[in-house]
Amino acid sequence: MKTTLDELLAFVSVVDCGSISAAAEQLTQTASGVSRALSRLEEKLDVTLLRRTTRRLELTEEGQAFLAEARKILDAVENAEEQMKVRRQKPAGRLRVNAAAPFMLHAVVPLVAGFRAQYPEIQLELHSSDQIIDLLEQRTDVAIRIGPLRDSTLHARPLGSNSLRVLASPAYLKAHGTPKSVTVLSDHSLLGFTQPDSLNQWPLRHALGETFGINPSLSASSGETLRQLALAGVGIVCLADFMTAADRASGELVQVLPRDTIEVRQPIHAVYYRNTALASRITCFLDYLSCHLGDAG
Incomplete structure (x- = not known):
């Protein structure tokens, strides 16, 4: 023209x-x-x-x-x-959000009702994936990622952080005994991740360092699967606080080796592409998450 x-x-x-x-x-x-x-x-x-x-x-x-x-x-x-x-x-329109299934279930879903009450014109589309996705390919507006970021092509906004704890159910500990030191963990049923291997490095101080690499007795790709296994008394697990806050509060999971646990805080980021001014529906969603998540768990 x-x-x-x-x-x-x-x-x-x-x-x-x-x-x-x-x-x-x-x-x-x-x-x-x-x-x-x-x-x-x-x-x-x-x-x-x-x-x-x-x-x-x-x-x-x-x-x-x-x-x-x-x-x-x-x-x-x-x-x-x-x-x-x-x-x-008055932000409006479709908003596609992606997060790992455990974070979506335990951190995002509890906030949806309040967010929709405040922003009724925004049409939320929630997608869960335990793998890192391509935002453009999946037509995703915002993805929530936990841990260090690797993709430098994305813009990121910190939303908070959360700790890791080693946990087990009272039923498992009653049946197999409560570990008194890190070295005896190898005698227990340990629940770990299929990948990445970094998730099987537990934040436990011992004679050889401040992380303890486990050889899982049973592995799963999803943290939620591991949580359910731990609740069922199958073994000991290391999970993020945002997943287990309610379980710990109710006593269904209890912390193992608290004195040997190193404080490790995983950053939580919202990532998105930003070629122009950020759409108001994205901004208000990130503001809402940031305000209500804080230090998750």
């Missing part, structure tokens, strides 16, 4: 105001600037829109026809801007 909105606005303003000087005053521009905009517009269109006399301006037939279309364009732009203003004041 060769014609600019400034040129259209100058043309319509001159017609409505009846003169270039009056239009310039309304637009807070110089008369020469408005006149040049009109000349550029006529040159681009290769027509005469206004006949200029010493006393008045008169629309040509082409000018009359173009005026109607120019008004439609300016009205459409004004309407679009107003829609964006309304969205900023």
Whole structure:
């Protein structure tokens, strides 16, 4: 499109105001600037829109026809801007959120009712994946990631952090005994992750260092699966606080080796692509999460 909105606005303003000087005053521009905009517009269109006399301006037939279309364009732009203003004041639209299944279940889902009550025009779409996804490929607006970030092409916003604890059910400890030191863990049923191996490095201080690498007796790809196994008394597990806060509060899981546990806080980030100003529906969702999550668990 060769014609600019400034040129259209100058043309319509001159017609409505009846003169270039009056239009310039309304637009807070110089008369020469408005006149040049009109000349550029006529040159681009290769027509005469206004006949200029010493006393008045008169629309040509082409000018009359173009005026109607120019008004439609300016009205459409004004309407679009107003829609964006309304969205900023009252965020709306579809919001696709991705998170690992345990975080979605234990941290995000409990906040959904309150968020929807505050922002009823936002249509949430919640997706769970225990693998790191491509946001563009999966058409995801925001992904929640726990732990160090690796993808430098994404923008990230910290939402909080959470600790790791070694836990077991009272039933398991009654049946197999409570470990008194890190070294005796190898005599127990240890529940670990299939991948990555870093999740099988437990934050336990011992003679050889401050992390204890386990050889799982039973492995699973999902933290939620491991949580359920621990609750069922199958073994000892190391999980994030956001998953187990309710279990610990109820006594269904209890911490093992608390004196040997190193405080390790995993960062929680929201990641997203940001080519332009962040959509208000994304901003308000991140604000809400940040306010209500804090230090998860």
